[in-house]
Amino acid sequence: MGATDQTTTTPAEARGALLSRVEDRLSGLLTAEKSRWSAVDPRAAVPVEAVDALVSAGGKRLRPAFCLNGFLAAGGDPAREQVAVDAAAALEILHAYALLHDDVLDDSPLRRDEPTAHERHAAEHRAAGWAGEPRRYGEGVASLAGDLAHVYAHRLVGALSPAAREVWHDVCTEVVIGQYLDIRVAAERVADPELSRWTAICKSARYTIHRPLALGAAIAGRLDLAAPFEQYGAALGEAFQLRDDLIDAFGDSSVSGKPTGLDFAQQRMTLLVALAVQRDDRVSRLLADQNGDGAELGRLITDMGVRGEVERRIDHLVEQARSAIAEAPLSPGWRDELARVAVEVAYRQK
Amino acid sequence: MGATDQTTTTPAEARGALLSRVEDRLSGLLTAEKSRWSAVDPRAAVPVEAVDALVSAGGKRLRPAFCLNGFLAAGGDPAREQVAVDAAAALEILHAYALLHDDVLDDSPLRRDEPTAHERHAAEHRAAGWAGEPRRYGEGVASLAGDLAHVYAHRLVGALSPAAREVWHDVCTEVVIGQYLDIRVAAERVADPELSRWTAICKSARYTIHRPLALGAAIAGRLDLAAPFEQYGAALGEAFQLRDDLIDAFGDSSVSGKPTGLDFAQQRMTLLVALAVQRDDRVSRLLADQNGDGAELGRLITDMGVRGEVERRIDHLVEQARSAIAEAPLSPGWRDELARVAVEVAYRQK
Numbered sequence: 127m128g129a130t131d132q133t134t135t136t137p138a139e140a141r142g143a144l145l146s147r148v149e150d151r152l153s154g155l156l157t158a159e160k161s162r163w164s165a166v167d168p169r170a171a172v173p174v175e176a177v178d179a180l181v182s183a184g185g186k187r188l189r190p191a192f193c194l195n196g197f198l199a200a201g202g203d204p205a206r207e208q209v210a211v212d213a214a215a216a217l218e219i220l221h222a223y224a225l226l227h228d229d230v231l232d233d234s235p236l237r238r239d240e241p242t243a244h245e246r247h248a249a250e251h252r253a254a255g256w257a258g259e260p261r262r263y264g265e266g267v268a269s270l271a272g273d274l275a276h277v278y279a280h281r282l283v284g285a286l287s288p289a290a291r292e293v294w295h296d297v298c299t300e301v302v303i304g305q306y307l308d309i310r311v312a313a314e315r316v317a318d319p320e321l322s323r324w325t326a327i328c329k330s331a332r333y334t335i336h337r338p339l340a341l342g343a344a345i346a347g348r349l350d351l352a353a354p355f356e357q358y359g360a361a362l363g364e365a366f367q368l369r370d371d372l373i374d375a376f377g378d379s380s381v382s383g384k385p386t387g388l389d390f391a392q393q394r395m396t397l398l399v400a401l402a403v404q405r406d407d408r409v410s411r412l413l414a415d416q417n418g419d420g421a422e423l424g425r426l427i428t429d430m431g432v433r434g435e436v437e438r439r440i441d442h443l444v445e446q447a448r449s450a451i452a453e454a455p456l457s458p459g460w461r462d463e464l465a466r467v468a469v470e471v472a473y474r475q476k
Numbered sequence: 477m478g479a480t481d482q483t484t485t486t487p488a489e490a491r492g493a494l495l496s497r498v499e500d501r502l503s504g505l506l507t508a509e510k511s512r513w514s515a516v517d518p519r520a521a522v523p524v525e526a527v528d529a530l531v532s533a534g535g536k537r538l539r540p541a542f543c544l545n546g547f548l549a550a551g552g553d554p555a556r557e558q559v560a561v562d563a564a565a566a567l568e569i570l571h572a573y574a575l576l577h578d579d580v581l582d583d584s585p586l587r588r589d590e591p592t593a594h595e596r597h598a599a600e601h602r603a604a605g606w607a608g609e610p611r612r613y614g615e616g617v618a619s620l621a622g623d624l625a626h627v628y629a630h631r632l633v634g635a636l637s638p639a640a641r642e643v644w645h646d647v648c649t650e651v652v653i654g655q656y657l658d659i660r661v662a663a664e665r666v667a668d669p670e671l672s673r674w675t676a677i678c679k680s681a682r683y684t685i686h687r688p689l690a691l692g693a694a695i696a697g698r699l700d701l702a703a704p705f706e707q708y709g710a711a712l713g714e715a716f717q718l719r720d721d722l723i724d725a726f727g728d729s730s731v732s733g734k735p736t737g738l739d740f741a742q743q744r745m746t747l748l749v750a751l752a753v754q755r756d757d758r759v760s761r762l763l764a765d766q767n768g769d770g771a772e773l774g775r776l777i778t779d780m781g782v783r784g785e786v787e788r789r790i791d792h793l794v795e796q797a798r799s800a801i802a803e804a805p806l807s808p809g810w811r812d813e814l815a816r817v818a819v820e821v822a823y824r825q826k
Contacts, residue, residue: 299624
């Protein structure tokens with residue numbers, strides 16, 4: 127990309143070129159690690175293969191894209207492109223770690239259209255008649271594969287500046303705390319919309335949009351963009367999470383590639399449910415019901431017309447995100463591109 | 477320490493002074509994180525508290541000590557002391573992550589004289605009558621606390637040089653692969669002494685001794701010490717692991733602060749068991765027995781006199797470790813100190 131003439135390249139093309147370098151970086155790292163550990167013993171490569179299976183299965187690559195959006199919109203120096211590509215790759219493999227561990231926490235059977243790592247390895251253990259408990263083994267493999275992805279993520283960010291490193295550590299810490307709040311609130315059945323909002327901010331808004339954008343801008347040395355990117359990221363991040371909740375509640379599993387209806391079944395205090403709690407006391411009562419299976423909760427929320435209200439809130443948040451960057455000094459074409467991206471993320475189907 | 481006159485300070489005093497700075501660094505970081513997250517919600521601080529509980533419960537601080545041994549024996553510049561202290565703190569908190577996750581993998585009830593994190597939090601869930609499965613919640617908290625410790629470890633090594641960073645990433649990767657091989661070999665009941673040796677090298681020798689020493693030397697800019705420190709670390713690391721196996725097999729739980737007899741009960745292919753396999757076919761058969769409870773295995777290994785043989789091998793390894801550094805250009809007093817440390821580690825009771 128160093129020789130690319132910015133006047134003839136659209137923002138989407140510039141990002142696309144860097145995103146394909148991100149894919150090369152990821153597959154290069156994982157291929158090298160697979161051969162390194164296979165040489166010791168084929169068994170030693172299993173955790174690497176579990177990471178690779180998830181990374182290769184696709185995914186939206188949202189976090190790398192937002193990191194590169196941040197870098198390019200900030201007019202990042204081509205000499206720093208490799209650092210931005212590595213950081214974008216790090217965010218994607220960090221996401222693989224988060225998913226591997228989350229799927230164990232939630233006992234989720236399906237991810238990216240495939241059985242989850244812990245399910246697959248528990249099944250392998252069962253089929254082979256190995257010693258010990260299949261569940262502990264399967265969850266162990268997923269946990270270790272997640273740990274390995276976590277190490278690889280940190281390996282990829284060795285060249286960050288102190289300011290960019292701070293953003294990186296924030297995102298790493300927040301996703302863990304957000305995940306804990308999520309399982310804690312679900313266990314306690316806390317009906318506290320403010321806490322749910324905060325959990326969603328940690329787990330989704332900052333993790334998926336705000337911090338990746340800020341990381342890209344920090345790599346470009348543009349700390350002045352921290353504030354507008356935070357506003358854009360916070361608004362679009364909430365929209366992203368609300369869409370996630372809608373997809374889980376009302377989406378089509380064959381389109382999204384993951385099971386739907388899980389949030390209601392687990393009586394989770396999602397942003398969607400939090401909005402419903404504020405409107406009708408019956409929602410709180412159903413959430414607190416230890417014997418509820420979530421079906422009644424789903425029906426009530428549907429009947430309340432919360433879906434339409436959430437759609438209107440998403441419209442509003444997309445508008446907020448666009449205004450946040452209306453005056454920000456961005457590279458040519460990037461204001462429109464970030465507005466377009468906001469629409470794409472907020473109105474996605476999967 | 478910058479003003480310390482090396483001629484009037486013994487190696488043990490110099491290390492002790494830096495080790496107390498490591499404690500301050502760890503407690504400073506964890507205290508700051510507890511207040512930061514408590515301010516959001518008291519629940520948000522729970523994963524930090526779980527990390528703190530383990531770090532504060534003691535432990536031998538072997539890895540920080542070896543990192544500082546490496547730095548000081550290499551004559552590290554006082555101006556780089558803070559980097560060495562941070563790296564030593566990083567190794568200790570990396571160890572907290574490894575223990576939190578290992579205890580889930582092994583379903584271990586006790587650590588550092590206290591119930592393990594997953595046991596404690598499963599019990600809290602049960603007592604409070606929260607929704608969902610206590611085991612999944614308890615293991616989830618331990619898993620997330622481990623993830624958080626892992627993030628903190630990486631946060632502490634931001635100032636490493638590229639050469640030192642490479643050593644750091646090696647130790648992080650090896651401990652995961654070693655841990656996977658451990659659970660895989662236990663599941664398959666593979667009686668392959670070479671694979672067990674390799675697992676022990678990854679999980680113990682390199683992790684506890686060789687890589688921490690090499691990290692300290694790399695921070696001191698002394699890459700010439702990589703080879704002698706590798707030989708010293710490999711020999712002492714194997715002695716360390718053999719002692720670990722002996723403590724598990726024949727030790728006193730009230731002295732070691734962790735349950736004993738677990739390796740036999742889980743029919744694990746430890747180095748001790750691997751040695752026994754090479755001497756008597758009955759050991760392989762007992763290991764392969766899916767219905768065995770390990771008691772017979774323990775009796776057979778005891779009767780075979782493997783314990784005495786392992787003690788002799790430890791003597792030999794300590795001698796090897798001493799020879800490895802006999803000609804290495806170390807700071808005054810450090811050859812003797814590293815020899816003394818080898819004896820301390822190889823003949824410890826817990």
